[in-house]
Amino acid sequence: MAFRSEILIKLDKKGRVLLPAAFRDELPADDRGAFVLYHSPNVSGVVNGNSRMGFDAMLERLRAEALGPKGSLKVALDDEAFDPAGYLSAGARTIAMEPDGRFSMPAEFVEALDAADGVMLVGKVEKFQLWNPARWQARRAAEREKMAAFVRNLSAGGDA
Amino acid sequence: MAFRSEILIKLDKKGRVLLPAAFRDELPADDRGAFVLYHSPNVSGVVNGNSRMGFDAMLERLRAEALGPKGSLKVALDDEAFDPAGYLSAGARTIAMEPDGRFSMPAEFVEALDAADGVMLVGKVEKFQLWNPARWQARRAAEREKMAAFVRNLSAGGDA
DNA sequence: GGCTTTCCCATGGTATCCCATTGTATCCCG
C-alpha cells in the first residue's frame, strides 16, 4: 500500500470527485467502498486522505505516543486535556464512494481547498493529499528546490 | 466504530435534536434505537455521548483500573468510598431516538450547554461531544494551536 | 384542561443510483 503520482481530477457541478483508479487500488481489498478525508493539522488549504484502516492506525500511534500505555482511560474521561487524535477526528469525515469510484466532496473540504472545477490528488506514500491545482504547482516548485538541496547535502555527508 | 466530523444541528422549539446519520451509523447494529448522554466529568458546559455499549465498556474499565480486581464487591457494599463509575452513571441518561434519528434533549443538558437554537456535535473517535456552537469555535481555535505545537515537537524529537 | 411528549406527514436540498458517452489502453487474431 503506497500512494503515488499526481492526478488532476474534475470537480463537477454536482460536487462530485473521482478517486482515481491508481488510488482506489491502494485501499485495503476488504474496504474498497469508503475512505477518510481530514484537514491537514498544520497546513491550511490542504486536505489529507487515507483508508479507514490507515487513518485509524495513525490515530492509535498518535495516542500511544502522546499519552503512554495508560492513556486510554484518561483520554476517555478527561475532556480538558488536549487529545491530538480527537482533534484530527473532529476534522475528519468518512467518505463512501459509488461503485464507479466517485464521491461527493463535502462542502467544508471544497471551501478549504478553494477548489473551483478541479482537484489535484497527490500520492504521499502512506496517505494522499488534495490540493488546489494552482497552489500545488507553487508548492511543487518550492519542493523541487528543497529536494535538490537535500540531495546535495547527502553527497556531502554520504557514506564516506 | 469511530466517531468523526463536526456537525451543527438545530435545536427546534420543541426541544428536539437530530443525531446525524454519520453518528447513527457508528452505533452498534443491534442497538441503533438508543444511546447515552452524560455530563463531562471535568469540563462544564460539555455533554458527552456514546452508544450504550461504549458507555458501559468505559464504566467497566474504570472500575477495573481504578479499583482493582476486588473493586466490584467493594463498590457493591461500600457506600462511603468514592466510586467514579457511579458518579458518571448518575449524570448519564439513556436517550431513545425516534425512527428518523431525532430525540428530545433533556432539559438538564440543554441548560448545561446553554444551547439556544443549535448544538455542535463533535466526533472524538470512541465517543462524541455536544457543545454550544460558539464555545466550540473558541475551543477549536485553541486546539488548533496545540495541534500545531504538537506536530512541531514531533519533528524536533523524531524517533532518534 | 392545559401542557408536554410522541407519532406522523410534508418539504427542500443534497447525495446516490443508474445509464450514457468518449477516449485510451489492452487484447486477440491472423
Add this chain to the structure above:
DNA sequence: CGGGATACAATGGGATACCATGGGAAAGCC
C-alpha cells in the same frame, strides 16, 4: 505487426432516495 475488437477509466446528466427540518395531530400526564 497491423487492425480492429474489447475493456476500463473518467466524465455528464436524469431520476430517485435519503437527510435534515418543520409542523400538525394524537396520546399521555399532572
